[in-house]
Amino acid sequence: MIIAIDGPAASGKGTLSKKLAAQYGLPHLDTGLLYRGVAKSVIDNGAGLQDRTAAEKAAKSLNLASFDEISLKSHQVGDAASVVSAYPEVRAALVDLQHRFAAQPKGAVIDGRDIGTVICPNAEVKIFVTASPEARAERRVLELRGRGEAPDAAKILADILARDERDRNRAASPLIQADDAHLLDTTHLSIDAAFQAAIDIVEAVRAGRRA
Numbered sequence: 001m002i003i004a005i006d007g008p009a010a011s012g013k014g015t016l017s018k019k020l021a022a023q024y025g026l027p028h029l030d031t032g033l034l035y036r037g038v039a040k041s042v043i044d045n046g047a048g049l050q051d052r053t054a055a056e057k058a059a060k061s062l063n064l065a066s067f068d069e070i071s072l073k074s075h076q077v078g079d080a081a082s083v084v085s086a087y088p089e090v091r092a093a094l095v096d097l098q099h100r101f102a103a104q105p106k107g108a109v110i111d112g113r114d115i116g117t118v119i120c121p122n123a124e125v126k127i128f129v130t131a132s133p134e135a136r137a138e139r140r141v142l143e144l145r146g147r148g149e150a151p152d153a154a155k156i157l158a159d160i161l162a163r164d165e166r167d168r169n170r171a172a173s174p175l176i177q178a179d180d181a182h183l184l185d186t187t188h189l190s191i192d193a194a195f196q197a198a199i200d201i202v203e204a205v206r207a208g209r210r211a
């Protein structure tokens with residue numbers, strides 16, 4: 001079974017994906033980490049984010065084994081990732097890896113922005129996770145505080161809005177809800193309630209396929 005989870009930044013995709021993967025015994029891929037890896041590599045190599053050749057080279061030589069998730073998960077790297085992810089050549093370089101992950105015998109839970117629309121259009125279950133920008137910014141602020149940082153809440157909200165704008169309006173694989181995706185708005189849901197709602201969606205789809 002392939003479960004495709006898409007949605008904007010800090011909507012709770014990763015949290016839900018990890019929990020669904022544990023629930024159903026499936027491997028999980030956070031595709032945002034791939035784009036973050038490309039952005040970090042470009043930055044570390046001293047190239048500018050507008051340098052498309054450097055970004056494509058970084059995407060083609062991405063080494064997952066060297067990923068340091070903590071540094072990749074920083075707010076700045078997330079913003080940089082949304083710049084390089086708009087380059088079609090970067091996206092193209094990362095498609096095979098995602099397809100190979102999805103082709104595992106038991107299936108997979110994969111989260112990102114274009115999983116239900118481009119990477120796994122035939123996924124059995126598609127969930128589009130969303131939440132208001134304010135709720136997402138508040139979650140991100142709490143997350144960063146938990147890591148010992150002192151984020152500026154107004155700037156975090158502005159950055160989330162700017163990232164939404166870039167991700168939704170780019171030409172290559174924009175963030176969009178697939179026609180057959182189930183919308184899950186977590187604005188007023190706790191993590192546990194959102195997880196239960198996601199399980200309800202998966203179980204309803206499975207029951208429908210059995211019927």
Ligand SMILES: Nc1ncnc2c1ncn2[C@@H]1O[C@H](COP(=O)(O)OP(=O)(O)OP(=O)(O)O)[C@@H](O)[C@H]1O
Binds near residue numbers: 009190
């Ligand atoms: N329903 C929820 N209620 C409150 N906090 C939540 C909820 N879901 C997730 N969170 C918290 O919000 C933060 C962002 O969640 P998460 O990393 O899952 O989002 P994401 O969509 O994967 O983000 P990104 O795409 O930017 O990586 C985390 O600190 C997480 O614990």
Ligand SMILES: Nc1ccn([C@@H]2O[C@H](COP(=O)(O)O)[C@@H](O)[C@H]2O)c(=O)n1
Binds near residue numbers: 009083111112
């Ligand atoms: N399938 C994907 C996944 C991510 N992106 C881009 O990467 C940025 C960071 O992603 P996070 O999920 O880790 O926040 C994101 O803003 C997107 O620009 C993507 O394009 N496609």
